[in-house]
Every structure is written in structure tokens, then in C-alpha cells.
Amino acid sequence: MKIAVLPGDGIGPEIVAQATKVLEALARDGLPLEMEQAPIGGAGYDAAGDPLPEATLRLAKQADAVLLGAVGGPQYEALPREKRPERGLLRIRKELNLFANLRPAVLYPELVGASTLRPEVVSGLDLMIVRELTGDVYFGQPRGIEVRNGERVGFNTMIYSESEIRRVAHVAFGIARKRSRRLCSVEKANVLECSELWRQVMIEVSRDYPDVALSHMYVDNAAMQLVKNPKQFDVIVTGNIFGDILSDEAAMLTGSIGMLASASLDDRAKGLYEPIHGSAPDIAGRDVANPLATILSVAMMLRYSLHSEDAARRVEEAVRKVLAQGLRTADIHTEGTRKVSCSEMGDAVVAAL
Amino acid sequence: MKIAVLPGDGIGPEIVAQATKVLEALARDGLPLEMEQAPIGGAGYDAAGDPLPEATLRLAKQADAVLLGAVGGPQYEALPREKRPERGLLRIRKELNLFANLRPAVLYPELVGASTLRPEVVSGLDLMIVRELTGDVYFGQPRGIEVRNGERVGFNTMIYSESEIRRVAHVAFGIARKRSRRLCSVEKANVLECSELWRQVMIEVSRDYPDVALSHMYVDNAAMQLVKNPKQFDVIVTGNIFGDILSDEAAMLTGSIGMLASASLDDRAKGLYEPIHGSAPDIAGRDVANPLATILSVAMMLRYSLHSEDAARRVEEAVRKVLAQGLRTADIHTEGTRKVSCSEMGDAVVAAL
Numbered sequence: 199m200k201i202a203v204l205p206g207d208g209i210g211p212e213i214v215a216q217a218t219k220v221l222e223a224l225a226r227d228g229l230p231l232e233m234e235q236a237p238i239g240g241a242g243y244d245a246a247g248d249p250l251p252e253a254t255l256r257l258a259k260q261a262d263a264v265l266l267g268a269v270g271g272p273q274y275e276a277l278p279r280e281k282r283p284e285r286g287l288l289r290i291r292k293e294l295n296l297f298a299n300l301r302p303a304v305l306y307p308e309l310v311g312a313s314t315l316r317p318e319v320v321s322g323l324d325l326m327i328v329r330e331l332t333g334d335v336y337f338g339q340p341r342g343i344e345v346r347n348g349e350r351v352g353f354n355t356m357i358y359s360e361s362e363i364r365r366v367a368h369v370a371f372g373i374a375r376k377r378s379r380r381l382c383s384v385e386k387a388n389v390l391e392c393s394e395l396w397r398q399v400m401i402e403v404s405r406d407y408p409d410v411a412l413s414h415m416y417v418d419n420a421a422m423q424l425v426k427n428p429k430q431f432d433v434i435v436t437g438n439i440f441g442d443i444l445s446d447e448a449a450m451l452t453g454s455i456g457m458l459a460s461a462s463l464d465d466r467a468k469g470l471y472e473p474i475h476g477s478a479p480d481i482a483g484r485d486v487a488n489p490l491a492t493i494l495s496v497a498m499m500l501r502y503s504l505h506s507e508d509a510a511r512r513v514e515e516a517v518r519k520v521l522a523q524g525l526r527t528a529d530i531h532t533e534g535t536r537k538v539s540c541s542e543m544g545d546a547v548v549a550a551l
Numbered sequence: 552m553k554i555a556v557l558p559g560d561g562i563g564p565e566i567v568a569q570a571t572k573v574l575e576a577l578a579r580d581g582l583p584l585e586m587e588q589a590p591i592g593g594a595g596y597d598a599a600g601d602p603l604p605e606a607t608l609r610l611a612k613q614a615d616a617v618l619l620g621a622v623g624g625p626q627y628e629a630l631p632r633e634k635r636p637e638r639g640l641l642r643i644r645k646e647l648n649l650f651a652n653l654r655p656a657v658l659y660p661e662l663v664g665a666s667t668l669r670p671e672v673v674s675g676l677d678l679m680i681v682r683e684l685t686g687d688v689y690f691g692q693p694r695g696i697e698v699r700n701g702e703r704v705g706f707n708t709m710i711y712s713e714s715e716i717r718r719v720a721h722v723a724f725g726i727a728r729k730r731s732r733r734l735c736s737v738e739k740a741n742v743l744e745c746s747e748l749w750r751q752v753m754i755e756v757s758r759d760y761p762d763v764a765l766s767h768m769y770v771d772n773a774a775m776q777l778v779k780n781p782k783q784f785d786v787i788v789t790g791n792i793f794g795d796i797l798s799d800e801a802a803m804l805t806g807s808i809g810m811l812a813s814a815s816l817d818d819r820a821k822g823l824y825e826p827i828h829g830s831a832p833d834i835a836g837r838d839v840a841n842p843l844a845t846i847l848s849v850a851m852m853l854r855y856s857l858h859s860e861d862a863a864r865r866v867e868e869a870v871r872k873v874l875a876q877g878l879r880t881a882d883i884h885t886e887g888t889r890k891v892s893c894s895e896m897g898d899a900v901v902a903a904l
């Protein structure tokens with residue numbers, strides 16, 4: 199099984215190095231894994247003048263799964279739009295047809311103190327956001343900035359087709375079926391036609407999943423309810439832009455986004471796996487970043503793309519063990535626990551495997 | 552000064568009745584106020600087959616300010632889109648050109664226990680969200696659901712012109728100047744051209760306000776930062792859809808949305824004032840709703856449209872007094888405080904005036 203490893207920018211290389219240690223350990227134990235690295239984001243621009251170099255895209259297309267660190271940094275912000283690191287990320291999502299973005303927001307019992315919410319509101323939180331990732335206002339045409347009636351206008355197109363909604367609906371219902379059998383679809387159908395179609399298609403697809411209870415919520419209310427009582431949710435499915443906003447909000451409820459992984463899947467369970475946090479240029483190169491989100495992304499990769507549920511559990515178990523041992527990187531460190539570096543944390547997880 | 556009073560649906564009539572008691576008390580003390588009622592939302596549909604009846608719109612146009620309760624209810628959900636209560640709200644905003652929606656999120660010290668966030672994170676919270684209200688994907692053309700290539704597609708247009716951005720920017724900078732002189736503009740300029748123009752125009756307008764520090768934040772990050780550290784913000788300015796989501800999230804940080812007012816202003820400070828909460832059909836007609844958000848909307852009306860800062864302060868002071876007296880409606884009731892009905896709360900505020 200071939201894994202394309204794209205460290206990216208900022209803390210990307212450090213955290214990915216820890217995750218590859220974990221993969222190497224699993225390979226030593228007999229899992230047939232092969233890894234190959236390539237640059238993306240700012241690193242892609244530095245190496246080849248392109249945030250998604252041709253060779254990187256080719257490698258990612260050939261591979262069974264992609265492991266990504268993070269992209270972006272202040273030195274790339276003045277570049278023209280097409281050259282900026284984010285474009286590499288958006289393009290690889292689109293090119294690989296990674297339409298289903300799975301973002302779990304899980305609160306580890308040891309880390310309940312990291313949340314800004316009261317413990318009783320968030321303890322035990324375990325929700326899954328399924329975000330559509332290759333459609334919506336992110337990719338809709340027409341788009342641009344132009345002069346009309348003597349003044350500039352900026353415009354984008356929010357658009358979903360029936361088939362785009364249907365395929366992500368199936369992913370979400372499938373996940374809900376394996377969890378609590380409750381799925382909440384989030385949109386703004388009281389205002390937007392795009393959302394009205396989203397809701398219609400969700401209802402149509404729900405007929406194939408009579409064992410799953412589908413509910414609907416407006417996005418503004420969902421943003422409220424996540425703060426008021428996040429544990430009312432189990433699986434949420436939503437479009438690209440609403441998912442961007444709500445998944446970050448949900449992640450922050452845990453207070454420890456250094457712990458949260460994500461998967462972006464196509465229709466044959468090929469996927470790109472990455473931590474939900476960013477490239478954190480301010481702490482890059484100092485060996486203090488938290489590699490656990492990236493390591494947990496490896497667990498998701500093992501589960502969804504490499505069909506090694508056992509190995510996935512081993513990795514998750516190992517992460518739980520190091521937390522129970524009291525090891526913490528700086529971002530989740532509290533009194534009474536032991537502060538370790540990024541690489542020490544990686545080593546500890548490998549030892550716990 | 553003429554006030555159009557539009558009670559609307561659900562708890563709308565009850566809470567508006569308390570707010571008009573307050574206005575009547577001020578009129579008795581010499582403020583030259585005149586009020587006239589008209590139906591909107593579901594009540595408009597029931598009375599005239601239209602969520603914004605012609606006569607209601609005429610009254611609202613003539614008036615110096617509009618006081619609104621809330622619209623919507625389950626009995627109207629099956630109506631065609633154009634007849635639904637929300638359409639009345641969207642149309643009155645557009646018809647009156649109410650492009651600047653001011654949504655303060657304030658935590659009253661007495662109510663810190665109502666928040667799901669830890670007290671130290673939210674105590675003293677006092678932020679103002681300025682949401683653009685008549686543009687964006689809410690009103691952009693083209694929009695619709697149609698069949699393309701043999702399948703349905705739903706689409707809307709996210710669009711802002713330079714002049715739309717500029718006028719709301721001036722409102723936001725003006726407010727920031729009177730507060731902490733910090734303004735955070737929220738958009739998604741790393742992905743959307745519409746947001747790119749938004750950011751450019753904000754920077755252009757900022758040259759007229761050298762004493763205000765302008766910062767920029769992506770909407771996903773803003774949704775996170777509101778949970779992580781809401782007190783980092785003072786004034787936020789954002790577009791219609793992002794503002795819809797973020798202002799509800801911010802409101803819920805206080806835990807007491809029954810307390811939060813809003814103002815929607817045109818370019819001559821004429822405004823529509825309403826609580827940010829909804830019509831709560833589940834508790835309608837039982838005299839248990841919290842009228843304070845509507846009463847505080849009256850305070851905003853006095854301040855922004857009726858130019859009676861003194862009267863505005865008197866109303867706010869009276870609300871603070873009843874809270875200090877320990878009076879609470881059911882939504883904010885806790886042990887050791889006295890539970891009162893909607894009308895008792897209204898009477899208490901009038902007495903405290």
C-alpha cells in the first residue's frame with residue numbers, strides 16, 4: 199500500500215515526521231506500507247513554482263492514500279491567488295475528487311480542562327462533521343471581481359447539483375448508521391435555493407436509510423446549538439462553506455485542536471488525511487508542536503483507506519496511553535502533567551504501540 | 552416621533568406588549584412618541600395573505616422607527632417560499648434599505664451562570680457585531696433551482712459591490728471609534744473573490760479612520776476564536792451570511808439570548824429594532840417569555856433613531872435594576888432568584904424607570 203507523504207509548510211514537516219515514525223513501526227510489524235514524500239503548498243511553490251507541483255499531484259493520484267501536514271505561511275501571503283499555498287490544498291481536493299470531509303470533534307477525558315466550555319457541557323463530546331468538500335461557493339462558476347455600472351463587484355456562485363448532494367449524503371448516512379443512527383443536516387433552506395435542494399435530496403436519500411433518523415437545522419441555529427449543547431449532535435452533514443465554519447467551531451469546543459484529525463475521501467475510499475489545525479508558522483522548527491492530530495490522521499487513514507481497522511485501533515490506543523501516562527505537548531500542557539517535545543511525543547506513541 | 556409596532560408571531564405579541572408599556576411610560580414623561588400597530592410574518596399572511604402586507608410596509612416607511620417582535624411558526628412552514636414569515640422580514644429589510652445590522656452580545660454580570668462557557672472566559676463580554684443585511688447570497692441574482700444536464704441544481708449568487716461594502720464599513724468604523732477603536736473584519740478572502748473585494752474596500756475605508764485599528768480574520772477562524780477567547784473582539788464587521796452565523800454563535804456565548812437586542816439601520820439612522828431570539832411558538836401565549844431583549848431593543852431605538860440617549864440609558868438602567876433585584880423570567884431563572892412572568896417583568900421595568 200503506497201502512501202504519498204506531503205509535509206507542507208510551517209510545523210508540517212515536524213508533525214509528519216512523527217506520523218511517519220508510527221507508520222514505519224507498523225510496517226516493521228508486517229503492514230505492507232510504502233511511503234514517498236513530495237512538496238505541497240509553500241514548499242511546492244519554493245520547489246517548483248506551484249503550490250501543487252505536477253509531480254506531487256501524480257504521486258498523490260498513484261498512491262492509495264495521502265498524508266498531509268499543513269500548508270501556508272506569512273512569506274507566501276503576497277503571492278498572486280493562484281500561487282498561494284491554500285490553492286494547492288483546494289486543487290488536490292478537487293483533482294482527487296475528495297468530496298467527503300470527515301472531521302471528528304472528540305474530547306479526550308484527560309483534556310477536559312483545555313476546553314473553554316464548562317466540563318459538564320463538553321465531557322464525553324464525540325461528534326462527527328461530514329463536510330462536502332469539492333462543491334459549493336468554493337468552486338462555483340462564475341466568480342471574479344469586475345467593474346459593473348462604474349464600480350467593482352466581487353461575486354461567487356453557491357451551487358450544488360443533486361448528484362453532488364446525494365453522494366455526500368450516502369457517506370454521512372453510512373457513518374450515522376455505524377454510530378448513533380442520528381444525522382443532522384445543516385443548511386439555510388429558509389433563505390437559499392441551493393439549501394432548499396440540499397434539504398430535498400437529503401430527504402430523498404434518507405429513504406434508503408430507514409434506520410437513521412434525519413433532522414434538519416438552519417446553519418445559524420447550528421452555530422448556536424454547538425455552543426449551547428454540543429452533545430445533542432452525533433453526525434452532522436453540511437455543505438463546504440458551512441462545514442468550514444461549523445467544523446472549526448466544533449473543534450474549538452474541545453479546546454485541543456492539536457488533537458483533531460480529518461479525512462477527505464473520494465467515492466472509492468481513497469483519501470487525504472490531515473490534522474485540522476494549521477501550519478502554525480510562529481512555532482515552526484522548534485520541536486514543540488503537537489503531533490497527535492497527525493498521528494490520529496494516520497489512524498483514520500488505516501481505517502478508511504487501508505482497511506486495517508486493527509492497526510487503526512492500535513494507533514488510537516497508543517495515543518490514549520501516552521495521554522494517560524501524563525505526557526503533553528505545550529499546547530495541552532497543564533500543571534501536574536509532563537511537558538514533552540514534538541519528537542518525544544512521537545517516540546512515546548511508537549513505544550506505546 | 553412615530554413608531555411602527557409589528558408584533559409578528561409566537562411570543563411576538565407578548566414581548567412587544569411589554570416594550571410598548573415602556574414606550575408609553577416614556578411618553579407620559581414627555582417624550583413625544585406615537586405608536587401604530589400592523590401585522591407582519593405569519594400574522595401578515597393570516598390578515599392579508601402576505602407576510603409583508605402593503606399597509607404594513609406603508610406604515611413602516613412613514614414611521615421614524617420600527618419595533619418588531621418575531622416572525623415564524625410551524626403552521627406557516629408548508630407555505631410556498633414567497634408566503635413564508637421569513638420573507639416578510641427579508642423584504643422589509645430590503646424595502647427600508649436597512650443595510651447595517653447591529654447585534655451586541657453582552658453578558659450581564661448577574662447572568663454569567665447562564666453561559667455554557669467558563670465564567671473567566673465570558674465575564675465582562677461586550678462585543679458588537681455589525682452585519683451587512685441587504686446584500687450577499689441573501690439577495691444575489693441569479694438564484695433558483697433548475698434542471699441542467701438532466702439533474703437538478705440549486706444555486707445562489709454571493710455578491711457585494713464596492714458601495715455596499717463601503718457604507719457598512721463606515722457604520723462599523725464609526726461604532727468602533729466610539730468604543731475601543733478596534734475593528735475586526737471577517738471574510739473568507741483566501742477562497743472567495745467576493746471576500747477579496749470586501750477586504751480591499753475595508754482597507755480603503757480604513758484610511759478615513761486612522762484612529763481605528765483594522766484587523767482581518769477568516770470566518771472559520773472567527774468561529775473558533777469566538778469560542779476560544781471571545782473577549783479578544785470588540786467590534787466585528789462582516790457580510791450577511793457570515794454575520795447570520797457568527798452573531799448567533801456570539802449571542803449564545805452569553806447563554807441568555809432572551810436578553811439580546813438588535814438594530815437594523817439605513818443610511819439616515821432610521822431603523823428596525825428587534826430581539827435577536829425567535830418567535831418561540833412552543834411557549835407562545837403562556838406569558839412566560841423574556842421581554843427584556845425587546846425592551847433593550849427599545850433602548851437601541853431611542854439611541855440610534857430617536858436621538859434620545861438619555862431615555863436609552865434610563866431603559867438600560869431599569870433593566871439592570873430589575874436584574875439586580877433578582878427578578879428573572881423562566882429562561883434565565885436560577886436558584887435564589889425570583890421567577891416572574893413576561894408581563895410581571897414588563898411591569899417591573901416600568902416601575903424601575
Ligand SMILES: CC(C)[C@H](C(=O)O)[C@@H](O)C(=O)O
Binds near residue numbers: 442
Ligand atoms: C485553507 C482553506 C482554503 C481551507 C478551507 O477553507 O477549506 C481550510 O480552512 C480548511 O478548512 O481546510
Ligand SMILES: CC(C)[C@H](C(=O)O)[C@@H](O)C(=O)O
Binds near residue numbers: 418640
Ligand atoms: C429568519 C432568517 C431569514 C433571518 C436571517 O437569516 O437573516 C434570521 O436568522 C436572522 O438572523 O434575523
